[in-house]
Amino acid sequence: MKILGYSERGIINSLIFSIGEDKVLMNKFIETITIHESFNLGTPERYTVLLEQSFSDFGDADLVIIIHYKDEKIEKAADKIVLFIEGKVKTSGSNWIIKTQFDKYFQKKEYKGYSSNLFYQLYFKKQLIDNWAILKQNKLDGNRSGIKSFFRNRKIGDNPIVEKAFNLIECKEAYYIGIIPTLKEDLKKFNDKIDFEMSFLSWERVEEFCRENDLQKVLNIFDYNDKQIYNRVKKLNN
Numbered sequence: 001m002k003i004l005g006y007s008e009r010g011i012i013n014s015l016i017f018s019i020g021e022d023k024v025l026m027n028k029f030i031e032t033i034t035i036h037e038s039f040n041l042g043t044p045e046r047y048t049v050l051l052e053q054s055f056s057d058f059g060d061a062d063l064v065i066i067i068h069y070k071d072e073k074i075e076k077a078a079d080k081i082v083l084f085i086e087g088k089v090k091t092s093g094s095n096w097i098i099k100t101q102f103d104k105y106f107q108k109k110e111y112k113g114y115s116s117n118l119f120y121q122l123y124f125k126k127q128l129i130d131n132w133a134i135l136k137q138n139k140l141d142g143n144r145s146g147i148k149s150f151f152r153n154r155k156i157g158d159n160p161i162v163e164k165a166f167n168l169i170e171c172k173e174a175y176y177i178g179i180i181p182t183l184k185e186d187l188k189k190f191n192d193k194i195d196f197e198m199s200f201l202s203w204e205r206v207e208e209f210c211r212e213n214d215l216q217k218v219l220n221i222f223d224y225n226d227k228q229i230y231n232r233v234k235k236l237n238n
Helices: 007-019 023-031 098-106 118-130 132-141 160-168 203-212 216-228
Strands: 046-054 060-068 080-087 173-180 199-202
Touching: 007 023, 007 046, 007 060, 007 080, 007 203, 007 216, 023 046, 023 060, 046 160, 080 118, 098 118, 118 132, 118 173, 132 160, 173 203, 199 203, 203 216
Parallel strands: 080 173, 173 199
Antiparallel strands: 046 060, 060 080
């Protein structure tokens, strides 16, 4: 049976299910990301992965990887690192340009579709982590006002599954990563100063990772979506 997924979510879902419970392979995937210099993967005890998880007013996340360093029975927030990952792709009708998206974010103005801007999406996740304790206390106190954010207040709400995910992401540190269609060489040229720590991974590098580790099911989905992920050149030895 061949299972094919559409666009960035199809690839992300296939990638995670192909990695499965192979902790060594997950370590290798994380190490392909050029995360901020303060990040140290070390030796994880285990991982928890959330796919397409809602965080209510703070937006959905394509992928959340929670890195655990202690046994579940004794684990504290200080024993976890969280990676928030959002994917963007080149569509058939238009290209995704990192500079254009950054300029829209930098203006800090509300516009139609701002909630789909990569920089806003990841910034809202940073606000979620930075204000985790306040949001938690607000929920315990029955305070529904949320926190002040761009354009409006944001809160977690009452959805029990969102609340489960919210509790899972309590951590000592978090990192914010965009998987984008910009080619590796072009990504090196992007040096605009972002007002929070953010990392990037090219789809080009993700496909290389899949090829290096023989993740054929994911490669099939790259082929299926072809140039609607990034401006790729199909490898003849696929």
